[in-house]
Structure formats: C-alpha cells, structure tokens
Amino acid sequence: MKELKTDILVIGAGSGGLSVAAGASQMGANVILLEGNKMGGDCLNYGCVPSKALIASGKAANAQTLSSDFGVASVSPQVDYSAVKDHVHDVIAQIEPMDSQERFEGFGVKVIREYGSFISRSKVQAGGYVITARRTVIATGSLPLVPPIPGLDQVPYYTNETIFDLREKPQHLLIIGGGPIGMEMAQAHVRLGCKVTVLEGARALAKDDPEAVSLVLDKLSAEGVNLHEQAKIAQVSGTKGAIEVIAETGNVFKGSHLLLAVGRKANIDNLNLAAAGIDRTRTGIKTDDTLRTSNRKVYAIGDVAGGMQFTHVAGYHAGIIIRSALFGLPSKAKTSHIPWATYTDPELAQVGLTEVQARTQHGERLEVARFDYHHNDRAMTERKTKGFIKVMVFKGRPVGATIVGYQAGELINLWSLALANNLKMSQIAAMVSPYPTIGELNKRVAGAYFSPRLFENQSVKRAVRFVQRWLP
Known part of the structure; x- marks a missing residue:
C-alpha cells in the first residue's frame, strides 16, 4: 500500500x-x-443534464403541434427516439470536459x-x-431507490441510471412514482409519442403547493399522461415488452417498459x-x-x-x-432560502414556506400576494398564460414563494435571493423590470402586495386630496 x-x-x-x-x-x-x-456524478451522467436534454426534445416535438397558434401550420412530429438519445448524450459530452x-x-x-x-x-x-x-x-x-416490490427482481426495469441508454421508443411506459422525476419523464415521453401511465402510492408532487400542482397535473392529463394516485403497488410480473403492475386495489396496469422513480x-x-x-x-x-x-x-x-x-x-x-x-470560519448550512423546481410544462417552483406551511407558522398575520400569468403581456405574446405566482409575506418580508407557469424555475431565483438576504417586499417593488418580460411577474406580485395599502386606504386618499388642494 x-x-x-x-x-x-x-x-x-x-x-x-x-x-x-x-x-x-x-x-x-x-x-x-x-x-x-x-x-461528474449523477447530475451529469444520469440526472439533471440528461433529463433536461430529454425534456427539451419533448418540448421541441410538442411545439410542432402548437405552431398554428402563431400562424404557422402545425404538423405531427416525426420522432426518432434513438436520435433523441443521441442528442441527450451529445449534451452530456459537451459538459463532460468541465468535470x-x-x-x-x-x-x-x-x-x-x-x-x-x-x-x-x-x-x-x-x-x-x-x-x-x-x-x-x-x-x-x-x-435510485429500488423498493422491495414482490416480483420486481424477476422483471426488467429502468431507473434514472439506465433509462437514458434506452434507444428503442417505449410503446407504453409504466412509471412507478409521481414525484418530480416521474412526472418530468412522463411528460417528456408522452410528447415523444409514447403512451405513459404513472402510478403514485400517495399524491403526485406531494411536497409542492396543491393549487399549483393541480394546474400541472391538468396539463399533463390533457397531453395524455395517465396518472393514478393512491395506487400502492402489490406485485410486478412479466417479461421484456410485456410488463404487468398489480396495485393493492387489484387493478392491473400493463405496459411495455417499466421505470422506477420512487426516490433516492x-x-x-x-x-x-x-x-x-x-x-x-x-x-x-x-x-x-x-x-x-x-x-x-x-x-x-x-x-x-x-x-x-x-x-x-x-x-x-x-x-x-x-x-x-x-x-476555520464559522459557517452553517440553512434551508430556508433553498429553491427547487420541477421542469414539467408548466414548470413548478418553490422556495421557503408554502402557503399551508406559512399559515400554520404565522397564522392570521400572514399575507399572501398573488399575480396571474394572464395579466403579463409577454406571457400573452408567447401564449403561456396558464400559471400564477404567490408570495407569502410576514411583517413585510417574504417567507416563501410558489410559482407555477412558464419559466417558473427562472423566476424563483429572485425570491431565493430575497429570502437569503432577508429583503423586504418594498425592495422588490422598487426593482425596475424591462418590458415586456416574464420576469416582470416578480415586480407585479410585489405591487399586488402594496396595492390595497395604496388604493384602498382612505387615509392615503385624504392625504392626496389635501396635497392637491394646496399644490400650486
């Protein structure tokens, strides 16, 4: 040695x-x-990078079906699943030198x-x-966590470590797990022409705000993702190309491929x-x-x-x-300012407390400011008007933010900055955003917080009338 x-x-x-x-x-x-x-570890080789590359392929395919909304004839996308995986591995290869x-x-x-x-x-x-x-x-x-499901050891299955090497398009992908990974992979694959069924033992995207999650799940359902919640798995059986998953309720789900996305x-x-x-x-x-x-x-x-x-x-x-x-400097880790995002379409992002958590912690003194995407001009030009941002505010400072909609993962950055530095809502409101941008939503939700104080406050109106009476 x-x-x-x-x-x-x-x-x-x-x-x-x-x-x-x-x-x-x-x-x-x-x-x-x-x-x-x-x-490079999991993120580069099996996680963040390949999954987002696959999502980008699904997004490109989906865009072809919607282009008529912009005056360009829609077409049915011709998906080469093997070439999609070439794209995924090419992205990995481009980033590899950095690691x-x-x-x-x-x-x-x-x-x-x-x-x-x-x-x-x-x-x-x-x-x-x-x-x-x-x-x-x-x-x-x-x-990837592989749960002790009876029969699983006798059945071919994929995890995030192996799914990106699959080069034949699944005819019907069964996904066990309705967390971020499961739902991202579900939408990406259905957009690439696969039939997809997701089986979740509890509630899909359970860590996120239920109102925001509902908007995401409605969109995925409309695109063809077949989600079954409260579907605890009793047994798995089958062979390559013919998989059966039996729920505790007795329901049987059949598919060609099986992906496990039940956690880490x-x-x-x-x-x-x-x-x-x-x-x-x-x-x-x-x-x-x-x-x-x-x-x-x-x-x-x-x-x-x-x-x-x-x-x-x-x-x-x-x-x-x-x-x-x-x-040798004192340095402690905290989590209150750590954001996360799920890269479905619409995206789902969170930092700090959800509304339920904030109401539990701060009670009646909590205020919730909200602004909807359909009031944002840039969102209208992009036809991305489904979504909202809401900010939980206590004593004039944000304690949490929930965003669901176009570029939610980008928008949440500002609120992570605010929580990390204990900023006030007045400081967010003082920001000037270029027009028209999606980022303007962050300023507008701060404006929504102050609007009742300015426009519905009788003292403010009396003060304005008094000043106007004496101004030259």
Whole structure:
C-alpha cells in the first residue's frame, strides 16, 4: 500500500465534491479526489443534464403541434427516439470536459479513480492507496431507490441510471412514482409519442403547493399522461415488452417498459462508516448544521447528508465546507432560502414556506400576494398564460414563494435571493423590470402586495386630496 497525506480528501466527484476539490485546490490546499465511477456524478451522467436534454426534445416535438397558434401550420412530429438519445448524450459530452479528470488535475488536484472506504477514524483506503487527511469530505451522492416490490427482481426495469441508454421508443411506459422525476419523464415521453401511465402510492408532487400542482397535473392529463394516485403497488410480473403492475386495489396496469422513480437513497454502503466513528440516520449520514459528522474531522455534503437532494444544494454545501475547513470560519448550512423546481410544462417552483406551511407558522398575520400569468403581456405574446405566482409575506418580508407557469424555475431565483438576504417586499417593488418580460411577474406580485395599502386606504386618499388642494 502506498501512504499519502493531504489537507483535504474528497470522496466522490459529483457536483458537490468537484466544487470542494476545485475551490480548495485553487486556494492553496493539497487535495486528493476519489471517484470509482464517472466524473461528474449523477447530475451529469444520469440526472439533471440528461433529463433536461430529454425534456427539451419533448418540448421541441410538442411545439410542432402548437405552431398554428402563431400562424404557422402545425404538423405531427416525426420522432426518432434513438436520435433523441443521441442528442441527450451529445449534451452530456459537451459538459463532460468541465468535470473531467484532466481539468481537475490542472487545478492541482490528485485524482484517484478508485472508491474510498474508511479503515480508521483518520485513514481511507482507495485501491492501492491509504490516505490520511486533515479533513475529509464525503460527497458520494445518492442512488435510485429500488423498493422491495414482490416480483420486481424477476422483471426488467429502468431507473434514472439506465433509462437514458434506452434507444428503442417505449410503446407504453409504466412509471412507478409521481414525484418530480416521474412526472418530468412522463411528460417528456408522452410528447415523444409514447403512451405513459404513472402510478403514485400517495399524491403526485406531494411536497409542492396543491393549487399549483393541480394546474400541472391538468396539463399533463390533457397531453395524455395517465396518472393514478393512491395506487400502492402489490406485485410486478412479466417479461421484456410485456410488463404487468398489480396495485393493492387489484387493478392491473400493463405496459411495455417499466421505470422506477420512487426516490433516492444515500450512497454510503461501501464507505465502512463504522470504522471512522461516523453515525448514520435513516436517510444518510448524520451531520450538524456545519455539515460535520460525529467524526469532527469528516464532513458530509449533498445527497449523502440525507437532507434536500438537489444538485444546487450540494454546490451550496461546498461553499460551507470551503469557509469552514479551509479558513476555520464559522459557517452553517440553512434551508430556508433553498429553491427547487420541477421542469414539467408548466414548470413548478418553490422556495421557503408554502402557503399551508406559512399559515400554520404565522397564522392570521400572514399575507399572501398573488399575480396571474394572464395579466403579463409577454406571457400573452408567447401564449403561456396558464400559471400564477404567490408570495407569502410576514411583517413585510417574504417567507416563501410558489410559482407555477412558464419559466417558473427562472423566476424563483429572485425570491431565493430575497429570502437569503432577508429583503423586504418594498425592495422588490422598487426593482425596475424591462418590458415586456416574464420576469416582470416578480415586480407585479410585489405591487399586488402594496396595492390595497395604496388604493384602498382612505387615509392615503385624504392625504392626496389635501396635497392637491394646496399644490400650486
């Protein structure tokens, strides 16, 4: 075994691990990065990038069916599913160099293409190396959860790690799971000409605002997605091209292909955490609000920490680690300003408290400001008038925002900024937006918050009449 020593050891080359490795190395620390699989992790290879590329193909196909609304003859799209997957992998290939081993070695990072496993509180073995680090960062991400459904081990199925390699168009795709991944894949595939059935054991998109979710589900249903909620699965059977899923109610759903989208589990089984004295939780590795584990020299970030499982959270965690592990500065992770988005059409985005959560927490003193897309001129020009934005306000400051509609994932950025910096609604209202833009919705909802105070306030009207009487 070859013994190595380093300042920072990063286990996992996904988005969080790469951010820590690049930042720490460029700031002068000695860094070793371990990755036994693909550089870039789940997001680049199996998650965010390929899924959004597939969604873009579905969007292009759907646009051909709607072009008559703009004075251009609509056509029935001719979808080459194999070519769609070429597009998906081409996008991955374009981004790969940013996450490549060569690029990070250029930063001064020593990259070892092996999995890491703890052999003591301070040592990690990776292939033929034993590494001792001043600080270790676990960034091993998560894996698709495969539930213990009777018969599943006898049936061919796909997860997000394998669906993007499928090159034959599914005739009828069965999706188990109505969360963001399931619903995004459902709409993308139905737009590409597949029949799609989604089976959800509880409520689809359950973490989001029910009113906003209803608008999304109505659109997906209109496009042909067949959603069954409260459909707990009892058994799966069949062979390639002929799959049967039996619900606890006895209903039988038949399809050609099966996709599992029931959630994620932390990728920790091979780390030998017990040897390092690192405690686990039901969802991952136990950390405090500084992202330290029970071993004070080891941090855990991103999905493996068992909290919000988003690529941008892993990146945010990386910044916490840089400040704490490199500079010794107090730095704590919080979640109140972390947004998320589901890239269906219409998009669905949230930051902070939902309306239900905000009313529970703040009671009658909560105010909800709302503005609908159909009042936005740019949305009218694009024929994207379905949707709304509502902002939960307490004592003049936003505590949450819900957006459903065109570019909701872009619009939510402003509200994440507002929550991160404790901004007031008056500061949002003071913003000037170019006309006509979808982004103007953010300013208009702030205006909707102040409108009753200005236009329905008798004191304001009396003051105006008084001033007008004396103005020259």
